[in-house]
Amino acid sequence: MSTIKQSSSHQIFEQALENHLSGQFQDAEQKYRLAINRNFYFFEAHQHLGLLYFQQNSFDQALNYFQQAFVIKPDDGQVLNNLGMxxxxxxxxxxxxxxxxxxxxFAEQFPDIHYNLGVLKFGQKKIEQAVHHFTNAIKAHPHHVNAHKNLAFILKEMGETEHADTVYEQVLRFYFDPGIMVKKNMLLPVIPESMNQIIMLRQRIWNFIKKMPTDIQIQDPYQEIGSTLFYLSYHGLDNKDLQYQVANFYQSICPNLSYTAPHIDHKSNHTKPRIGIISCYFSKHTIGKVNHGLIHNLSRKQFDIILFQASNSQESxxxxxxxxxxxxxxxxxxxxQEKISAYQLDLLFYLDIGMEPLTYFLAFSRLAKVQCVSWGHPETTGIKTIDYYxxxxxxEGSDAKNHYTEKLICLKNFITCFQRPQKTVKTIKPNMLNLPKNGRFYVCPQSLVKVHPYFDYILSKILQKDPKAHIIFFNAKYEHWTRLLKNRFQKRIPQGHDRIIFIQRMPLENLLSFLQNVDVVLDIPQFSSGTTTLELFSAGIPVVTLPGPFMRMQLASGCYKRMKLNTGIVQSPDEYVDISLKIANDHxxxxxxxxxxxEQSPLLFNDMKYVHEMEEIFRKLIFFNK
Known part of the structure; x- marks a missing residue:
């Protein structure tokens, strides 16, 4: 009797498994349950019913059956892995x-155990542990595609460009994937070793997009490529032609980018012009800071305004x-594409394009009759469907229009309605941070990824000319980035690199108090600071800046011009050094x-003239493109 009962439950399980594999989930669920009713200790039935619920994102129900399987076989590697997932x-x-x-x-038998540990540790931002587990997953299963892809992604994020390149090369030997080919050949260093490295990797991108077969297709570049050439902007070079060629390349291999919303060719019947504003960074980001005043003050009487964001965590x-x-x-x-087009927008305003992949690849679609972008990412997009910058x-300089593939609109007012930060009441002095006594402190508060190799010359000259100089940077979000820059300084600034100090990042109020008590603040010429400069000037903190030909090199000098001041603006690297020394030594x-x-900083803040000029531009663009 027992043998017949056991055999019957196995037959039912086999039928359930067949239904499961063919996608007949409801039938499979009923039969798995029946098999368990016939034999409660049927391990495989509990396990597979848990997997069925897991596939349907019913994680509470999946957990129940995986736990039942665990009770039956507490030392089974697969069920432990499933419970972990x-x-x-x-x-x-x-x-x-x-x-x-x-x-x-059990990892040799089930390599996904290390893979899932890697995913878990990456989600917890324990990067080195994630690398360890993805590496072990590959050792256990050398053809584990996702382990290779995730490992390469993390290595790229950490700034280990050459190692990431090697991992991509390994996976391409056994798994052909156009998306991986693109990611491999579009790799750029987070902290470049030298200008020579920058030039070589840019040339590799040029060579790749010229030689890549155009008959290869990628269906969803956001999912399959999932990255942008974000770091191009930090190279200090003209990126217009390269951005344009890369955009054309994506257009040729990603046919789904060429989407046009159905309403584009029809006359709008809205009672008011409808504007969409799109970004992934409305909150807890500099993009949100610099655009808050515009979004808050744009006329609701003149426009219907809709915000589009890539995360629902901040929706309410x-x-x-x-x-x-x-x-x-x-x-x-x-x-x-379909969700945005359903709103039949007259104008779509991208706060940034190029910061992250979703809005970058969306920008190839014609989702509104007019599409424009502003300085959230201070770089031309190269994308034909973005009409205006x-x-x-x-x-901007006199030849600025030559730097953009978009038609350039230059406001007569400044570029933001920025809310002035509250005055700091804290006092944070260098000696409170265990910095050297009797030193002079030259501080660069910008992100380490912006520190161009040419900036090393300025730093070395300051250290040579001021024996008491200590140059202060703030640690990067990844320890490896900081280590890469330290290594570069050791090679390129042999005399004085020991007086370059890296300290922990701090909240804005603490930062402004600290910078009020140092000797001078340094702006990076190849990628000038916008938001940080506004915050510094709100606290009366002088900044030395060397403007260059591109907009991303003129943000700090633009703030000075708006205040009708020029004392911190210099015209050459040597003058940069001299003025920095003068500010630090001449109290x-x-x-x-x-x-x-x-006295002049109020001109920078809460500028409603900027908002009104933007309203006028939106009205004109919509009117002329009806």
Whole structure:
């Protein structure tokens, strides 16, 4: 009798498995349950029913059956792995880690154990542990495609460009994937070793897009490529032609980019012009800071305004903050295109293009009759469907239009309606941070990824000419980035690199207090600071800046021009060094600069003229493109 019962449950299980594999989930669920009813200790039935629920994102139900399977076989590597994955999806990372760690002895049999540990550790921002587990997953299963892809992605993020290149090369030997080919050949260093390295890698991109077969197709570049040439902007070079050629390359191999919303060829019947504003960075980011005043003050009487963002985590917060409808975008290109086009926009305003892949690849679609972008990422897009780039006379040179593939609109007003930060009441002095006594402190508060190799010359000269000089940077988000820059300084600034100090990042209020008590603040010529400079000037802090030919090199000097000041603007690297030394050593001169900035800085903040000029531009663009 027992034998017949066992045989019957196995037959039912086989039928359930067949239904499961053919996608007949409802039939499979019923039969798995029946098999369990016939034999409660049927391990495989519990395991597969858990997998069925997991596939359908029913993680609570999946957990129930995986736990039942665990009771039956507590030392089974597969069920421990499945429990770990389920706990991960339920947000219970500690319990996920406990299960996956216990499963490690079975990793040779089930390489996904190390893979899932890598995913877990990456989600916890424990980068080196994630690298360790992805590497072990590859050792256990050398053809584990996703382990290779994730390992290469992390190595790229960490700035280990050559190592990432090697991993991409390895996976391409056994798995042909056009997306991986693109990612491999578009790699750029986070912290470049030298200008020579920058030039060589840019040339590799040129060579690749010329030689890549155009009959190869990528269906969803957001999912399959998932990156942009973000770091091009930090190279200090003219990127227009390269951005344009890369955009044409993507257009040729990604046919789904060429999407046109159905309403484009029809006359609008809106009672008011409808404007969409799109970004992934409405909050907790500099993009949100510099655009808050515009979004908050744009006329609701003149326009219907809709915010499009790529995450639903801030939807209710943004809706309440701006009293505007907020649309959360799905993380696949086709669904995004359809969702935005349903709103039949007259104008779509990208706050940034090139910061991240979703809005970059969306920008290839014609989703509104007029599409424009501004300085959130201070770089031309190269994309034909972006019609206008909105900048300002304060941050552009006389030949600025030659730097953009878009038609350039230069505002007569400054480029933001920036809310002035509250005055700091804290006092943070260098001696409170264990910095050397009796030193003079030259501080660069910008991100380390912006520190161009040519800036090393200026730093070395300051260190040579001022024996008491200490140059202060702030640690990067990844320790490896900081280590890469330290290594570069050791090679390129042999005399004095020991007086370059890296300290922990700090909240804005603390930062402004600290910078009020140092000797001079240094702006990076190849990528000038916009948001940080505005915050510094709000606290009366002098900045030395060397403007260059491109808008991204003129943000700090534009702030000075808006204040009708020029004392911190220099014209050459040597003058940069001399003025920095003068500010640091001549206390009366520095005091005069502080006083002038404090008197003139109100011109930089809460500028409603900028908002009104943007409203006028939007009206004209919509009218002329009906």
């Amino acid at each position: 389920t706990f991960m999806n339920l947000g219970l990372s500690d319990r996920a880690y406990a299960c996956l760690k216990k499963a490690i002895p 917060y943004l809706s309440q903050k701006y009293s505007l409808p907020v649309v959360s975008l799905p993380l696949d290109l086709k669904s995004c 909105i900048s300002s006379e304060y941050i 009366q001169y520095r005091k005069q600069m502080v006083q002038a900035i404090e």
